[in-house]
Amino acid sequence: MTATLRASATDIATRYPLRHFPIEHDLAGHPLLQLPRLIELTKQLEKDRIEYNSGKLQPNQKPETTPLVDLPPEEVVAKIESAGAWIVLKRVESVPEYKAMLEQALGSIARQFGFDSLDSANFRDIEGYIFVSSANSVTPFHCDNEDNFFVQLRGPKFFHLFDNEDRSLVSEEALESAPSKHRNLPYEPRFEERATVYDLKPGQGVFVPYQVPHWVRTGDDYSISMAITWRSKAVVRQNKLIFMNAWLREKGFPQAAPGRKPALDGLKVAAYTAMRSALEPLRRSERMRRLLRSVVFGKKANYYYEAQKAAEQKKAA
Template sequence: MRLIDIDHDAAVTFPAEPFRIRHGLADHPLLTLDALAGLAGRLDRDRVEYNSGKLQPNQPPDEVPGLDLAPTDVVRQIETCGAWMVLKNVETVPEYAALIRDALADARAAIGGADDDGMTDFQGFIFVSSANGVTPFHIDYEENFFVHLHGEKFMHVFDNRDRALVSEPDLETFPGKHRNLSYLADFEERATVYRFEPGEGMFLPYTWPHWVRTGSDWTISMAITWKSPRDIRMNRLYLANAMLRKLRLPQPAPGRYSAYDSAKVMALATLQAVVNPLRRSEGMRRRLRALLFGRRANYYYGGERKV
């Protein structure tokens, strides 16, 4: 089996809508608990986020309980510690970068795409969760091949075109913004629920809202992500709108004024060309987030807070 295997008929809506996939990563040696405990100790601290998994879909960001454990101990004790963890940007470690490249190559081949089909800025996020945990309602700013590796997991997915669920301001993003979004119980009437066992997964498109729960066993999953040129443009536009909104300058929804959108995108691209080289070190990333967006932008350093 390919690392990512896609039924051609299921992928006819790619990349506009979700669909199920299968994969050959469940037994990969880089994705065992032992390997991930070692990875948690190798990554920069701002690329390791964890907290209690005892949350609700509508969990307020300021009320997320933490854990009094070191990152490696969270992984090693995941069967009993009631935790949720994400290891971010694992592509910064060479062997994981190679694995992600190979998986995306298999996905492109299965879909029928070329090597230069717009899958740029690939990244990897690995989730390690205790039983009966919840990842609250949120959106992600990448295209995602989600692969499930251990245990049982359920993903509640919502259509990203429904502005009754996620408003235009909520779509806007900036570094350090907490992922959790406002969720109401009646949203669930609009959800499609996907159940995953090891070897199963799905394609989740850019900014499709979702929340996740685990079953009665601990779990490992991985998000293999990339951005299309359109995604990169939209991310810049959302960031520009968020920054201007923080200056009390409300912004029109993307697409209403194309020339204005283009001007904001060009300005952000210029700013990022200056700032991105400064973000290579963890210390500088932390200082920049605090300077531009306040100290609360570094919320994921609070992982050691006690429950």
């Protein structure tokens, strides 16, 4: 089955890559994206590639008060109509048939952009994230550090998008990213007057640019969605820089916004690259990723394992 994305020529010419715009796709009926296959996918993925919790959240949800769900991941997906949950299956490109589907979809829109390959379109570090959500679930206000074609596959979803240059909504410091920082951002109801809300149905989607603040809610039926993400060279460099800014700020050193001190920015990027090169071989193993998370987060290193512990304790009680 084909996997194609489509956007209007006007949006491609005037809005890409800095502004969001609607897209269409033919992925809703794809066999890899149906509920029975997704149940099997939860068993294929390494367990630290699965995150889930209750869907009964608010846009301004505090991470430490997020309610959990006492089910293994395959049951969350199987019972999504009644589970009151939200689950994301991360890095699905690690499964070859999903990787092929993602690359085919991105290749289709790369050609609309006028490119003959994913690399020439600057579609690199391609990753896939599949979201399965119960009715009336909320994903809190946050930003993502990659570009994203978000496609709606089943059920309704409302995508609230904001201006990624409006620092009255999200400050430079809040945009900085580090493992010790949760993705949820402070949100106030007054922000909504500046939101663009996409009412997505199966076959529809939206281009979500790098670090655009947003929050998402489902409608009165369960939802399946997918984020097809990538990082250009410029985004990879920016991510290195904001990581270093966050790390140095945590150490007590105030940091200038990216671009204010170009020479210093270059040194930070070089330092990050050197450190990451030493760690990258370790991150290929789930066991080592878990260990590295425990060093940073302590007991809150990974939700799946914490939920697993809670379920085991409940059975033992």
